[in-house]
Amino acid sequence: MVSEIPGGHASVRKLLMSTLDDLSNGERKVARALMAQYPTAGLTTVVDLAEISGVSPPTVVRFVTRLGFTGFPAFQRALVHELNGELGSPLKQYPEKGGPSALGILPETHQAFAEMLLASYSELPESEFKKAVKLLCDPARDIRVTGGRFSRSVADYLVAHLRLLRSGVHGVGADDEIDRRTTVADAGPGTVLVIYDYRRYTDQNLVFAERMAARGAVVCLMTDNWLSPIAKVAKVVLPARVDSASPFDSLVASMAVTESIVAGVAERLGTAGIARLELVEEAVE
Amino acid sequence: MVSEIPGGHASVRKLLMSTLDDLSNGERKVARALMAQYPTAGLTTVVDLAEISGVSPPTVVRFVTRLGFTGFPAFQRALVHELNGELGSPLKQYPEKGGPSALGILPETHQAFAEMLLASYSELPESEFKKAVKLLCDPARDIRVTGGRFSRSVADYLVAHLRLLRSGVHGVGADDEIDRRTTVADAGPGTVLVIYDYRRYTDQNLVFAERMAARGAVVCLMTDNWLSPIAKVAKVVLPARVDSASPFDSLVASMAVTESIVAGVAERLGTAGIARLELVEEAVE
DNA sequence: TAGGTTGAGTAACTTTTGTTACAGAGTCCC
DNA sequence: GGGACTCTGTAACAAAAGTTACTCAACCTA
Numbered sequence: 223m224v225s226e227i228p229g230g231h232a233s234v235r236k237l238l239m240s241t242l243d244d245l246s247n248g249e250r251k252v253a254r255a256l257m258a259q260y261p262t263a264g265l266t267t268v269v270d271l272a273e274i275s276g277v278s279p280p281t282v283v284r285f286v287t288r289l290g291f292t293g294f295p296a297f298q299r300a301l302v303h304e305l306n307g308e309l310g311s312p313l314k315q316y317p318e319k320g321g322p323s324a325l326g327i328l329p330e331t332h333q334a335f336a337e338m339l340l341a342s343y344s345e346l347p348e349s350e351f352k353k354a355v356k357l358l359c360d361p362a363r364d365i366r367v368t369g370g371r372f373s374r375s376v377a378d379y380l381v382a383h384l385r386l387l388r389s390g391v392h393g394v395g396a397d398d399e400i401d402r403r404t405t406v407a408d409a410g411p412g413t414v415l416v417i418y419d420y421r422r423y424t425d426q427n428l429v430f431a432e433r434m435a436a437r438g439a440v441v442c443l444m445t446d447n448w449l450s451p452i453a454k455v456a457k458v459v460l461p462a463r464v465d466s467a468s469p470f471d472s473l474v475a476s477m478a479v480t481e482s483i484v485a486g487v488a489e490r491l492g493t494a495g496i497a498r499l500e501l502v503e504e505a506v507e
Numbered sequence: 508m509v510s511e512i513p514g515g516h517a518s519v520r521k522l523l524m525s526t527l528d529d530l531s532n533g534e535r536k537v538a539r540a541l542m543a544q545y546p547t548a549g550l551t552t553v554v555d556l557a558e559i560s561g562v563s564p565p566t567v568v569r570f571v572t573r574l575g576f577t578g579f580p581a582f583q584r585a586l587v588h589e590l591n592g593e594l595g596s597p598l599k600q601y602p603e604k605g606g607p608s609a610l611g612i613l614p615e616t617h618q619a620f621a622e623m624l625l626a627s628y629s630e631l632p633e634s635e636f637k638k639a640v641k642l643l644c645d646p647a648r649d650i651r652v653t654g655g656r657f658s659r660s661v662a663d664y665l666v667a668h669l670r671l672l673r674s675g676v677h678g679v680g681a682d683d684e685i686d687r688r689t690t691v692a693d694a695g696p697g698t699v700l701v702i703y704d705y706r707r708y709t710d711q712n713l714v715f716a717e718r719m720a721a722r723g724a725v726v727c728l729m730t731d732n733w734l735s736p737i738a739k740v741a742k743v744v745l746p747a748r749v750d751s752a753s754p755f756d757s758l759v760a761s762m763a764v765t766e767s768i769v770a771g772v773a774e775r776l777g778t779a780g781i782a783r784l785e786l787v788e789e790a791v792e
Numbered sequence: 793t794a795g796g797t798t799g800a801g802t803a804a805c806t807t808t809t810g811t812t813a814c815a816g817a818g819t820c821c822c
Numbered sequence: 823g824g825g826a827c828t829c830t831g832t833a834a835c836a837a838a839a840g841t842t843a844c845t846c847a848a849c850c851t852a
Contacts, residue, residue: 239632239633239634242632242634242635243634251738251739254734254738254744254746255734255738257630257632257732257746258732258734258746259591259732259734260630262587262590262591265550265587265590266584266587274734276736276738276739299551302547302550302551305547305550306544306547326633327636327767327770327771327774328628328631328633328636328767329628331763331766331767331770332624332625332628332763332767335624335763335766336621336624336625339617339620339621339624340617340621343613343614343617346613348611348613351612351613371667372664372667372668374663375660375661375663375664375667376660376664378659378660378663379657379660379661379758382656382657382660383657383755466766466770467770468766468769468770468773468774469773470668470766470769470770470773472766473664473762473766474759474762474763474766477758477759477762478616478617478620478759481616481620481751481753481755481757481758481759482612482613482616482617484753484755485612485616485751485752485753485755486612488753488754488755489612489753
C-alpha cells in the first residue's frame, strides 16, 4: 500500500503549512486543531475532528479534499503511513536548519534564542543558582521582588509562581516610590530582595538595592552579563544573556532562568510546596 | 473524554504483554502483528488488521474484547489517547528518565527549553505570524492586549514594547471586570484583541474574547498547542509549547514568540518605528 | 473411536461514518 | 444599497465498518 501525499510534499505537516493560506476561515480552524494535536486529532473520526476544531463535519471533509486527498479515509491513511516512518522521534519531523538567516524573522529569532539560552546556561554558575533557590525556600524570610521597565514583567511572573509555593512573597512596584520606601522601611536581615536589572541600568534600581542592602536585606540580582552596578551589593547574582537582533533586548533567557528557579524551589520544597499549591488551586475554583 | 485502559494498565502495550498468555492461537497472531507495527497497525480498520495478522475480522474483534475493551472503537480510542501522551510532548520523557534529576535542574531545564523552542517554532506557521505582524502594524487599528493569571506577564511585556513602536496600544486587566466591559463597549472592527490564553483556560477569557469578536474586533490568540476554545472566534492563532517538567507550565516559548513578533513589527515599521522609539527614549531621560 | 468442547471462519445484520445536496447567512464589489 | 459570490451548517443519503449468529473443523477426553 502506497499512500501518496498530494502536491509532492514530504509530510502532511508540510503540506498543511503551505496550504494554510489558501484555506477558508473554517477550514483553517481545522488545520490549526490538527497541528495543535498532531497527528492524533486526525486519527479519530470526522465528527470528532470537527468538534475539536469547532466546525461542522462537512467543513472537515472540504478541508481534506482541499488538501488534495480523495476523502477522509485517504487522508487518514497518509497520516498513519507517515506515523509508521517517523514514529519514535517526533523531533525528526522538524525542519532541518537551513542557511544563516535570509529565511525570515522566524527561524532567525529562533536560532538567536537557542544560542542565547545555551550561552546563558553555560555561564550560569550552579553554586549561585543553588544559593538563590535556598534563599527563596527559607520560610523564615520575606521575599520582595522588583524590576525595571521591561523586566517587571518577568518579576511579576516570578511573584505569581512563588506565591503559590510559599507565603511572604510580594512584588514591589517599579515606579511606585512610596511602595519602595515602605519596603525599605520594613526590610531587615530576614528580607530577600530579588531585583531584575538589565541594561540600561537605572539609578532608581541601584539606589533601591543599596538602601535595602543597608538595612540588612539579602540582595539577589538578576542581570545581563554586563553586570549591573547593583552587583556590588548583591549576595547572589544570576546573569542571563539579553543580546538580540531587534532594537530591543531579549528577556527570554531571563524568563528561562526564572522558570528554572521556580522549578528548583518547587523541587526543594517537595511535598510541602505541592500541598500548598493544591490548596491554593482549590481555593481558586 | 477519558479513555480507560482495562485492568488498570498504564499503556495498551503493557496490557498486551500481560495478556499474551491467555490468548488463543489466532488471537496471539493479532497481538504479534500489533506489537510488530505498534501502534499503527491498530489505527486502521478491523479488516486491515485481520489481513496483516492473517486471521479473520471476527478474531480481531474477539481479541480486543478479550483484552477487556467494549469493542474495536474503544480499543482504537485508547491507542490514540496513548499516542497523545507520548508523542504530544517529547519533554514528558525526560523527567522520568533517571529519577530525581541526575544532572541537576539547570541542564535539565535548559534542554527542555531548547526542545520546547524548537518544537514551538517549527509548529508556528509563518503565514499566521505574518498576519499577526501586519495587524499590529496597521496604524488605523487600536490594539488591546490581555492575558490570564500567569500569561498577563507576557501580555504586559508585549504592551511595553508595542507602545514604544506605535500608538493606540493598551493592556486590559485580567481581573478588572470594569476594564473589560468598557473595552468591549469601545471595540469595533478597527480593534485588534491580542489575548494570551494558556491552559487551564478560563471562562472569563473566553467570554471576553467572544464579546470582543461579536463587536467586530479581530482576535489574535496566543495559546498552547492544546488550543484554547477561543480559537473558534480567533482570526489569527499563534501556538507555543508550554510543556514543563516542573509543576508549572512554561511560558518561555510564549515569551520568545512574543519577542519575535515585536522584532517583526519593528522591522515592518522600519524607520517610522525607530523614529518613534528614539523620540520616546529621549522623553524618558 | 465417539462425543463433547473449544476455536475460527463465513455471512448476514446493525450501527456508525463519511459524503453530498441544499439552503441560509455573511461578505465583497459594483 | 443591491446583487453576486463564497462560505458554512443542517439534513438526508450512501458506504463502510464493526458486530453477532451460525456452522464447520480440530482437538481433547472418555
